[in-house]
Amino acid sequence: MTDLTDAPAPTLKDPSRVPWEGIVMLVLIGVLLVIVGFAIRLNPLIVVTVAGIVTALLGGMNPAQILESFGTGFASSRSVTIFVAVLPVVGIIEFFGLQEQAKTLIGRLAKLTAGRVLIGYLAVRQITAAVGLTSIGGHAQTVRPLVFPMAEGAALRRYGHVPEKISEKIKGHAAGADNVGVFFGEDVFVAVGSILLITTFVDTTYHLHLEPLQLALWAIPTAIAAFLIHGFRLLRLDKQLDKEYREFELTAQKETAGEAK
Amino acid sequence: MINVEAVYWLVGILFVAWASLIAADTNHPRRWGGSAFWGLLGLCFFYSTWVQAGTAPAWILGVAVLVLVVLASTGLLGNGKHRTSTGPEREAYAKRFGNKLFIPALTLPLVTVILVLVAPLLNIGGTPLLDPKNTTLVALAIGAVAAVVVALVILKPKNPATPIFESRRILESIGWAALLPQMLTTLGILFTKAGVGTAVGNLASGLLPKGSLIAGVLVYCIGMFLFTVLMGNGFAAFPIMTAAIGWPVLVQTFHGDPAIVFAIGMLAGFCGTLCTPMAANFNLVPSALLEMKNKYGVITAQVGTAIPLLAVNIALMYFLAFH
Structure with a gap:
């Protein structure tokens, strides 16, 4: 995910030294700013930038150091923006009707529902991530061009048309299936960032010797639980969508009835 | 060797190409703001190469990043109604x-x-x-x-330039959210430098009643979860919660199996990643990519899995790690 593997080991201040606490706690104002900013729905970019500057000032950094941090932070985190490199291919195949084709293809398979399409994707995503193939999927490369249109195509076949409210719900769950699959699949693979972070941090700080394989092994129960919980919710999603569609039809009927008067 | 910097240059070139398309689009509602934002973002990708190598001053890039934030958050970006296939x-x-x-x-x-x-x-x-x-x-x-x-x-x-034209349409629908993941990483760095982690660690160990195993497991797992929600990823939370509770309380005092405690602790953090807008690349960029009305719609879909899974992690740690 991110490369914070070389984050310095924290040195905890002795909590009994009360005079320290006030100063240490002051930096939490930045965290508070983030929570309030997101809660009142300010533009997240502004929230994050202001919180960063305030926290840095409270932490005793001067303006030059803060600017420097914004620069090095940007430069070292460019990897998270690499997804834009896949937009050109997604753009051209969408122009030529990929989403429509994905819908048609799913529409032919009568037994598929939005929830079942997403369970299938969840399973594929989790299993491939567990053998180290996390790069096989992703929001830009698979969810937008393939997974969401397929799930929506299944809903289209079932309901005849897909109201926006249902479409929104399918979108959220299409992205959710990708996240749950990759998060709780990749940790079963030994050479993944989070496992290596645990071993390097623990081995250097506490002089233990943990094998990545042991950690990966103990990630399996949670991986299974994640599949069961999320899979169950996706099965229920179909029922929720059915219910929402019935409500949608009822209100639509009422509206047309109202117009007739 | 194909270096990762070459990849960043490819991304930079794409941003500059999209910026010039917007600049050339006379129908664009925010032609200059939009092209300035994406163009400057592209240049930042190039300049970063020298910042990473330590051969160019980082503060200049810092100023450019703040300019990007101002451009994006003052509504100067706009979304061109680019014509695509009907x-x-x-x-x-x-x-x-x-x-x-x-x-x-x-x-x-x-x-x-x-x-x-x-x-x-x-x-x-x-x-x-x-x-x-x-x-x-x-x-x-x-x-x-x-x-x-x-x-x-x-x-x-x-x-033959269709891929570039068509990807500009997707990019503009993502808008400023494209910059957010990198800004959040920067925030994480600033939080760490200023000692937010230490403060949270103190807070968590202060909350812990002495001598109770179940309380230790709860504070460690829920602490990983909440701290990950605040920081946007479990990687920042792990060293802090482990130094505060995982190691001294769960492993040293209660003799928990370190592999189980740490593996499951990290996974409790991942449950937090599912619930937070701070993990923008997983939760906010996808809702922008899918052109959702509610930009928190992905999180809404995930919370129902994250909370029960956190409970499962707590139970797994409690029953598996201590003999």
Whole structure:
């Protein structure tokens, strides 16, 4: 995910030294700013930038150091923006009707529902991530061009048309299936960032010797639980969508009835 | 060797290309603001190469980043109504090309995965062909380029620049959210430097009643969860919660199996990642990519899995790690 593997080991201040606490706690104002900013729905970019500057000032950094941090932070985190490199291919195949084709293809398979399409994707995503193939999927490369249109195509076949409210719900769950699959699949693979972070941090700080394989092994129960919980919710999603569609039809009927008067 | 910096330059070139398309679009509602934002973002990708190498001052980049934030948050970006194929046109194309449309879509992951797998074997006179530290990123970029080539060959668009035109449409619908993941990483760095982690660690160990195993497990797992929600990823939370509770309380006092305690502790943090807008690349960028009305819609879909899974993690740790 991110490369914070070389984050310095924290040195905890002795909590009994009360005079320290006030100063240490002051930096939490930045965290508070983030929570309030997101809660009142300010533009997240502004929230994050202001919180960063305030926290840095409270932490005793001067303006030059803060600017420097914004620069090095940007430069070292460019990897998270690499997804834009896949937009050109997604753009051209969408122009030529990929989403429509994905819908048609799913529409032919009568037994598929939005929830079942997403369970299938969840399973594929989790299993491939567990053998180290996390790069096989992703929001830009698979969810937008393939997974969401397929799930929506299944809903289209079932309901005849897909109201926006249902479409929104399918979108959220299409992205959710990708996240749950990759998060709780990749940790079963030994050479993944989070496992290596645990071993390097623990081995250097506490002089233990943990094998990545042991950690990966103990990630399996949670991986299974994640599949069961999320899979169950996706099965229920179909029922929720059915219910929402019935409500949608009822209100639509009422509206047309109202117009007739 | 294909270095990861080459990939960043490819991304930078794309941003500059999109910026020039917007600048040339006289119908764009925010033509200059939009092209300035994406163009400057592209230049930042180039300049960062020297910042990373330590040969250029980082504060200049810092100023540029703040300018980007101002441009984006004052509504100067706008979203051009770029003309694309209409619904009926797309239906017709889909009929004509049929399942061939999937070939470029599958080329991308296939090439990426194959390159990742064979990368250790690819070398010229002992020098690896793909940057060994960033194999996945380099492979993804090569996969993306290969997929565009395949798409051009199969679909034969009238204008070979169609991929760039059409991706500009997607980019503009993502808008400022494209910059957010990098800004959040920066915030994480500033939080760490200012000692937010230490403060949270003190707070968590202050809350802990002495001598209770179940309380220790609860504070460690819920602490990982909440701290991950605040920071956006479990990697920042792990060292802090482990130094405060995981190691001194769960392993040293209660003799928990360290492999189980730490593996499950990290996974409790991942439950937090599912619930937070701070993990923008997983939760906010996708809602922008899918053009959702509610930008928190992905989180809404995930919370119902994250909370029960956190409870499962707490139970697993309590019952498996202590004998």
